[in-house]
Amino acid sequence: MRRDHYGGLIVVSRISSFFGSKAGNFRSQFRLLCIASNSFTTTHTFSPLLRQCIDERWLPGIKTIQAQMLKSGFPVQLSGSKLVDAGLKCGEIGYAREVFDEMTERHIVTWNSLIAYFIKHRRSKEAVEVYRLMITSNVLPDEYTLSSVFKAFSDLGLEEEAQRSHGLAVILGLEVSNVFVGSALVDMYVKFGKTREAKLVLDRVEEKDVVLITALIVGYSQEGEDAEAVEAFRSMLGEGVQPNEYTYASVLISCGNLKDVSNGKLIHGLMIKSGFDSALGSQTSLLTMYLRCGLVDDSLWIFKCIEYPNEVTWTSLISGLVLNGREEMALTEFRKMMRDSIHGIVTKYGLDRDKYAGSGLIDLYGKCGCSDMARSVFDTLNEVDVISLNTMIYSYAQNGYGREALELFERMMKLGLQANDVTVLSVLLACNNSGLVDEGCEFFESFRKGKVVLTNDHYACMVDMLGRAGRLDEADRLVNEVVNPDLVLWRTLLSACKIHRNVEMAERVIEMKSDMRGMKLKKSPAMSWVDVDRETHTFMAGDLFSHPNSEQILETLEELIKKAKEMGYVEDKSCVFQDMEESAKERSLHQHSEKLAIAFAVWRNAGGSIRILKNLRVCVDCHSWIKIVSRVINREIICRDSKRFHHFRDGSCSCRDYW
DNA sequence: GTAGGGTTAG
Numbered sequence: 323m324r325r326d327h328y329g330g331l332i333v334v335s336r337i338s339s340f341f342g343s344k345a346g347n348f349r350s351q352f353r354l355l356c357i358a359s360n361s362f363t364t365t366h367t368f369s370p371l372l373r374q375c376i377d378e379r380w381l382p383g384i385k386t387i388q389a390q391m392l393k394s395g396f397p398v399q400l401s402g403s404k405l406v407d408a409g410l411k412c413g414e415i416g417y418a419r420e421v422f423d424e425m426t427e428r429h430i431v432t433w434n435s436l437i438a439y440f441i442k443h444r445r446s447k448e449a450v451e452v453y454r455l456m457i458t459s460n461v462l463p464d465e466y467t468l469s470s471v472f473k474a475f476s477d478l479g480l481e482e483e484a485q486r487s488h489g490l491a492v493i494l495g496l497e498v499s500n501v502f503v504g505s506a507l508v509d510m511y512v513k514f515g516k517t518r519e520a521k522l523v524l525d526r527v528e529e530k531d532v533v534l535i536t537a538l539i540v541g542y543s544q545e546g547e548d549a550e551a552v553e554a555f556r557s558m559l560g561e562g563v564q565p566n567e568y569t570y571a572s573v574l575i576s577c578g579n580l581k582d583v584s585n586g587k588l589i590h591g592l593m594i595k596s597g598f599d600s601a602l603g604s605q606t607s608l609l610t611m612y613l614r615c616g617l618v619d620d621s622l623w624i625f626k627c628i629e630y631p632n633e634v635t636w637t638s639l640i641s642g643l644v645l646n647g648r649e650e651m652a653l654t655e656f657r658k659m660m661r662d663s664i665h666g667i668v669t670k671y672g673l674d675r676d677k678y679a680g681s682g683l684i685d686l687y688g689k690c691g692c693s694d695m696a697r698s699v700f701d702t703l704n705e706v707d708v709i710s711l712n713t714m715i716y717s718y719a720q721n722g723y724g725r726e727a728l729e730l731f732e733r734m735m736k737l738g739l740q741a742n743d744v745t746v747l748s749v750l751l752a753c754n755n756s757g758l759v760d761e762g763c764e765f766f767e768s769f770r771k772g773k774v775v776l777t778n779d780h781y782a783c784m785v786d787m788l789g790r791a792g793r794l795d796e797a798d799r800l801v802n803e804v805v806n807p808d809l810v811l812w813r814t815l816l817s818a819c820k821i822h823r824n825v826e827m828a829e830r831v832i833e834m835k836s837d838m839r840g841m842k843l844k845k846s847p848a849m850s851w852v853d854v855d856r857e858t859h860t861f862m863a864g865d866l867f868s869h870p871n872s873e874q875i876l877e878t879l880e881e882l883i884k885k886a887k888e889m890g891y892v893e894d895k896s897c898v899f900q901d902m903e904e905s906a907k908e909r910s911l912h913q914h915s916e917k918l919a920i921a922f923a924v925w926r927n928a929g930g931s932i933r934i935l936k937n938l939r940v941c942v943d944c945h946s947w948i949k950i951v952s953r954v955i956n957r958e959i960i961c962r963d964s965k966r967f968h969h970f971r972d973g974s975c976s977c978r979d980y981w
Numbered sequence: 982g983t984a985g986g987g988t989t990a991g
Contacts, residue, residue, distance in 0.1 A: 407982060434983040441984090469984040505985040533986050540986065568987040575988075603988045610988075637989045681990040712991050744991045 348374060349383070372408050379412045388421075399425055403432045410439045434466040437474075446474035450483075463490065469502040476513035484510060498526050505534045512541030517550070530561065536569045539576075548576035552585055565592070567601035574607040578614030586611045602628065606635045613642025633679060641682045649689050649935065649962075650851065650858045656686065677705050681713045688717025691960055691967040693726075708739050715748040720966050722977060724756025746774050747783060754787040755966050757980050762787050778804060782814050789818020790980070794827060807834075817939075820896065850915035851935040854926045861918040864910065871922065879921035883912060886950040894943040911943050916961060920948065924955055931958035939963050940981070949973050 368387050375383035384405065391401045402425040409418030422428070422436055433456050440449035453471045456463065463471070468491050475484035488497070488507060496503045504527035511520035517538070524530065524538050535558045542551035555573040558565060565573075570593050577586035590608060593599040599608075605628050612621035625631070625639055636659045643652035680703045687696035696717040703710055711734045718727035731749050734741065741749075746769050753762030766784050769776065781804050788797035797818055801811050812831055819828035848863035859869070866872055883891075895907045902910065916936050923932045940948075940963040952959045953973040961968045969976035 403982075410983095429982090431983050436983090438983055464983095466983050473985085500984090502984050509986065531985095536986050543987095566986090571987045601987095606988045632988095634989045641990060676989095678989050683990095685991065707990095709990055714991095716991060742991090748991080 348378065349380065369404075372404060376408050376411045381409075381412055381414050381417060384408050384412070384414075384417070399427045403429050406432050407435055410435055415439065415443075428461070430461065430464055430467070433461060434464070434470070437467060438470050441470045441473055444477070446477040449474040450478060450480065462494075463487075464494075465496050465500040465503050468494075468496060469500070469506040472503075472506040472510040476510040479514075481514060484514075497523065498528050501527055501529055501531050501534055505531075505537050508534060508537040508541070512537060512544070515545060517541045517545050517547055530563060532558075532563055532566050532569060535563060536566070536572065539569060540572045543572045543576045543579075546579065548579045551576035552580070552582065555589075564596065565598075567598045567604040570598055570604040571601075571607040574604070574611040578607075578611035581615050583615045583617065586615060602630070602632060602635065606632075606638055609635065610638045610642060613638065613645060616646060618643070618646050618648060633676075637679055637682050640686065644682075644686060644689060647935075647937070649686070650853045650933075652686060653690065677703055677707055677710050681710045684710065684713045684717055688713070688720060689962070691721060691962060691969065693717050693721040693723055697726075706737070708734070708742060708745065711739065712742070712744045712748055715745065715752065719748050719752035719755055722755045722966060724752045724758050724761075727752035727756075728758075728761070741772070741774060743774050743777065743780070746772075746776070747779055750780060750783040750787070754783055754790075755977075755981075757791075759787055759791045759793075778806070778808050778811060781807075782811050785811060785814045786818070789815060790821060792822050794818060794822060794824055798827060848915050849937045850919040852919040852923050853933055854923055854928045859919070859922060861915045861922070863915040863918075864913045866913065866918075869918075869922070871925070874925050875918060875921045878925040879912065879917060882917075882921060882924065882951055882954065883947075885954045886947055889950050889954065891947055891950045894946065897941040897943060914941065914944050916940060916944050917947065920951060920959065931960055934959065934961040936961060936963045939965050940968060945975065945979070945981075949975055 368391065371387055372384065375381075375387065388401065388405055402421055405421045406418045406425075409415070409421060418436065418439070422432065425432070433452065437449050437452050437456075440446070440452065449471060453463070453467065453474070456467070468487065471487065472484065475481075475487065491497045491503055491507065497507065498504075504523060507523045508520045511517070511523065520538055520541050524534060527534060535554060539551050539554050539558075542548065542554060551573055555565065555569065558569070570589065574586060574589060577583075577589065590599075593604060593608070598604055605624065609621050609624045609628075612618075612624060621639070621642060625635070628635060631639075636655070640652045640656055640659075643649070643655065680699055683699045684696045687693070687699065696714060700706075700710065700714045711730060715727045715730050715734075718724070718730070727748065731741075731745070731752075734745070749765055750762055750769075753759065753765065762784070766780075769780070781800060785797045785800055788794070788800065794815075797815055801807055801815050804811060812834055816828060816831045819825075819831060850861045851858050852861070853859075861869070866876060869875060893908055893911055895904075895911065898907045898910050916934050919934050920932060923934075940961060945968070948959055948961065948968075948970050950973060952970040956972075959970040961970065963981075966977065966981060968981065
């Protein structure tokens with residue numbers, strides 16, 4: 323081995339080319355070289371060696387070089403930058419920090435590298451600490467420093483300090499001239515929820531680019547300022563800045579929130595044109611947009627085009643289907659997802675513990691009448707927040723488990739979490755569905771004094787609760803308190819009048835209702851869905867002919883009615899129009915959609931329990947009929963109506979005739 | 982030699 327001045331370089335480059343990929347060889351040769359060489363005096367000598375050590379993430383090698391530098395009298399200040407850089411690149415933060423602390427004079431790049439490392443590894447506190455040290459050491463931050471450190475400020479909620487540094491950026495002229503600094507500022511203000519500030523920064527940046535504008539659109543979208551998001555997108559196009567997949571992903575979510583299909587479709591077109599329609603993120607947003615706009619078929623088409631859907635895509639699809647009332651399809655898709663998830667990808671990634679996926683599952687189980695399954699998912703969640711708690715409370719509420727729901731609400735309060743409008747609705751619904759009227763009233767009174775603005779939905783729930791409990795006057799007073807009562811409220815009150823046969827009040831309410839005809843509120847036709855052999859069949863009240871098996875269905879239905887009558891079923895005609903002949907009333911009753919659906923399921927004779935989904939509330943007559951039918955056919959019938967679940971078993975129902 | 986943005990839940 324030659325030992326002249328460039329010996330190290332020559333040998334190392336030879337070693338690199340021959341043994342580059344064989345770590346063992348490089349390392350043993352390296353050791354020999356270090357022992358033999360005393361010529362580590364110039365950057366040229368140790369740079370290639372250091373690079374090789376970084377490639378191999380080999381800390382002992384770096385330390386050896388450091389020792390050699392020291393031996394050769396190489397100044398620590400000059401070697402320090404290289405060593406810190408090497409340490410960071412190897413992920414050896416402890417070592418990098420050690421060297422950093424020993425340095426008396428540090429190059430700005432060294433400061434920046436260390437801060438960037440902490441930011442990249444989400445160690446915001448340490449990033450800010452280094453930044454503060456930098457300031458107190460009288461080192462002026464540059465565009466690299468500032469564009470990284472703002473992220474740490476927003477992460478730690480350090481608004482004041484952030485503002486001071488923003489001021490520094492302004493003084494240095496970097497806010498205007500450097501788009502990276504500008505983007506970081508926009509992103510930071512967005513994360514503080516200050517979209518107005520973010521917009522002001524954006525306006526000042528001289529050369530705006532996609533990332534900058536996208537950061538603002540993201541902010542608007544996340545803050546629910548959806549119209550602003552769409553507007554910012556439009557002006558972006560006007561300025562000739564091309565959107566990318568991130569931009570599309572965000573603006574589409576806003577279109578979905580606004581139910582703005584026309585802009586949504588326009589943007590979809592742009593995506594296809596620019597070739598960003600194949601990125602998973604924007605595809606997922608597109609799917610979400612169509613689902614939120616209620617275009618289930620379009621969204622299914624999008625979903626089919628997605629080659630590798632991830633857990634977010636699945637969550638979006640399943641929750642979107644649930645949103646559109648297509649629970650059965652959601653379950654079918656969920657089954658597909660599980661089947662596609664080779665080796666239990668869900669548990670592998672701990673997705674069942676993820677609050678987002680978890681809440682979706684809880685909601686799904688709740689809406690399928692399985693609150694115990696919902697609870698077991700809830701109990702495995704890593705992190706409980708308002709939304710997962712709301713979802714679980716709502717699941718209990720709609721299945722009539724009031725006590726359990728209220729217990730969770732209590733836990734939420736103990737955790738110091740701020741209840742929102744969904745919480746309030748879930749708690750009231752829990753009281754309502756479990757007959758906890760006094761508790762419900764108490765809660766309502768305290769909610770009225772609270773922060774949450776109560777809407778017609780909350781009032782409707784209370785009116786229903788009071789009305790069914792026979793406290794009609796209180797219910798009436800409540801309706802009259804509402805500034806803009808809608809049809810739902812009057813209908814709720816009316817149905818309470820019907821239950822308690824209060825004709826006087828009912829007449830008055832009907833008058834009020836007819837006044838509202840100008841509101842273009844139409845009653846949706848009564849429909850039921852039943853799942854037989856993994857297929858969903860739809861039935862509409864009074865529609866006896868559109869189903870291909872209508873003949874068999876009617877035959878089965880007649881037989882079921884006959885058998886039910888033998889076991890004591892008597893028609894209850896209180897829920898049909900009064901101005902009908904008796905025989906017509908009876909016919910109309912027998913054509914209710916859930917009766918048709920049940921008859922179909924019985925005729926097909928598929929095993930297990932019969933699951934019915936219904937868009938309106940189940941009527942008194944059907945309720946008593948289904949109770950008896952569950953005994954006649956000796957099978958469980960589960961019916962989810964617009965309000966809640968009914969589990970019919972052996973002649974009785976889980977709601978204990980209170981619904 | 983160091984720097985920026987996104988998708989999902991009631």
